[in-house]
Amino acid sequence: MKYYVEIAGRERLVEIQTGKEGLQVLVDGTPHPVDIAEVRGAGLYSLLVDGHSHAYAARFDNGDAVLSFHDREVQLRIEDERTRLAHEATGGPRGGSGPAQVKSVMPGVVKELRVAEGDAVREGQPLLNREAMKMENEIRATHEGVVERIHVEPGAAVDKGALLVTMGAAEAPAPATA
Numbered sequence: 001m002k003y004y005v006e007i008a009g010r011e012r013l014v015e016i017q018t019g020k021e022g023l024q025v026l027v028d029g030t031p032h033p034v035d036i037a038e039v040r041g042a043g044l045y046s047l048l049v050d051g052h053s054h055a056y057a058a059r060f061d062n063g064d065a066v067l068s069f070h071d072r073e074v075q076l077r078i079e080d081e082r083t084r085l086a087h088e089a090t091g092g093p094r095g096g097s098g099p100a101q102v103k104s105v106m107p108g109v110v111k112e113l114r115v116a117e118g119d120a121v122r123e124g125q126p127l128l129n130r131e132a133m134k135m136e137n138e139i140r141a142t143h144e145g146v147v148e149r150i151h152v153e154p155g156a157a158v159d160k161g162a163l164l165v166t167m168g169a170a171e172a173p174a175p176a177t178a
Contacts (some may be wrong), residue, residue, distance in 0.1 A: 001106060002081040007074065025049075036134050045135065060138040063124055080105050095121070100142055102165040103160045108132030112154055119147045120170065127165050131157070144170045 003014045015026040025032045035048040039055070047054045056069045065076040082105060111129040115121060125149070126138045143166035152164050 004079045004081075004084055006077040038134055051078065058135060060126075060140075063140060064134075079150075100145065100167045101163055102127060102139060102142070102167065103166055104130065104160060106132045106160050108137070108158055110152045110154055110156045110158060111136060113150060113152075114146050115165075117147050117150055117152070120147060121147060121167070128152070130164075139164060143167075146170060152157075164165045 001017055003016070005012045005014050011159065012028055017024045017026065021087040022036050023031065023036070025034050032050050037046045039046055044055055044057050047056065054069065059066050059068070061075070062076070065073045065078055071117055072157065101177070108130040109132075109172050111131050113128050114126040115128070121127065121141045121144065123143045125141045127141055128139050128150075130139055140168075146169070147165060149166040150164075151166070152158060152162070
């Protein structure tokens with residue numbers, strides 16, 4: 001899978017590959033062998049890149065990934081290949097309101113539901129948490145709307161492309177009466 005990662009104003013093309021030798025990440029075409037593991041119970045991750053070890057915590061803030069190391073925080077804007085193509089075809093992020101199907105962009109396990117059917121949500125609001133590749137990710141609403149149906153439950157394994165949430169159009173405000 002390809003990802004477009006913006007860090008400190010510079011965009012990098014990141015490709016994640018798995019093979020016989022394990023996990024490898026290509027950054028702008030340069031290969032880097034990696035290993036990642038969650039440090040149990042601490043909310044931390046251990047990342048080994050090119051033989052160098054890094055410990056960090058990860059969270060999401062307004063759609064950006066924030067990696068907290070012992071001496072600094074790094075904010076990353078991450079866009080997968082499919083989302084990039086959709087943005088290019090439509091001229092930008094979807095925005096607006098209307099029906100939408102939120103699908104998984106990679107295999108993983110649903111960890112937590114953050115909304116219920118019937119909830120009104122705003123653009124960027126977390127819908128659920130999914131763990132993929134040993135990292136927990138927030139899946140967020142692409143636009144304002146109402147959660148019509150949740151197709152998964154905590155603990156469910158989902159494949160790439162699996163339907164997670166169906167959203168309907170945001171309800172129009174009631175007309176004012178005189």
